[in-house]
Amino acid sequence: MNFKRYITSSPFDVNTYVFEMNGTLYVVDPGEGISQFVKDPVVVLITHGHCDHISGIPELQVKELFISPEDAHMLTDPAANLSLSFMDHPVVVELEWKDIDSGFKTLKVPGHTKGSRFIIFDGVVFTGDTVFSDTIGRIDLGGSEEDMKVTLSRIEEFFRNLPQEWIVCPGHGETTTVKDLLRRNPFLRRNVT
Numbered sequence: 001m002n003f004k005r006y007i008t009s010s011p012f013d014v015n016t017y018v019f020e021m022n023g024t025l026y027v028v029d030p031g032e033g034i035s036q037f038v039k040d041p042v043v044v045l046i047t048h049g050h051c052d053h054i055s056g057i058p059e060l061q062v063k064e065l066f067i068s069p070e071d072a073h074m075l076t077d078p079a080a081n082l083s084l085s086f087m088d089h090p091v092v093v094e095l096e097w098k099d100i101d102s103g104f105k106t107l108k109v110p111g112h113t114k115g116s117r118f119i120i121f122d123g124v125v126f127t128g129d130t131v132f133s134d135t136i137g138r139i140d141l142g143g144s145e146e147d148m149k150v151t152l153s154r155i156e157e158f159f160r161n162l163p164q165e166w167i168v169c170p171g172h173g174e175t176t177t178v179k180d181l182l183r184r185n186p187f188l189r190r191n192v193t
């Protein structure tokens, strides 16, 4: 899959990914400023409900919006999506949403938020803020350390069973490959013997 990566939601520098599939334009985690790059109607996919990953939704012509049921309340709750704490204006997205698990291939990865998801396409995994190329996401922003521990062992197994050349697309920072992720990310190497 060919995708483009745009840096949005300054100063949070969120990776917003854009790709076309079967004639539909998809946007993963649209942050503020995405309308500079995307003008056409889109299907929006959200890895998790934090404000920096959803703040660009109101800028777009949204055909459909997919998010996990556990994080969906964050669309309309500026305290829960942390815009009240981290931004100078509340982020409220008053759109109908659909369950991302029924529309797409996902992996439930609670820890950074309760409803965090990997979104999986052929050759590409969007990991949100659960795992980055060389570290993992914070658990003190509405997440859970217990959940993250379980998630880390699950996703290590998940990545070991994927083709090693697949691309890993995190919510911040550089993209990587499954192979390099498993080699470089210290949080996914703890079980290596």
Ligand SMILES: [Zn+2]
Residues within 6 Å of the ligand: 048, 050, 112, 129
């Ligand atoms: Zn986040």
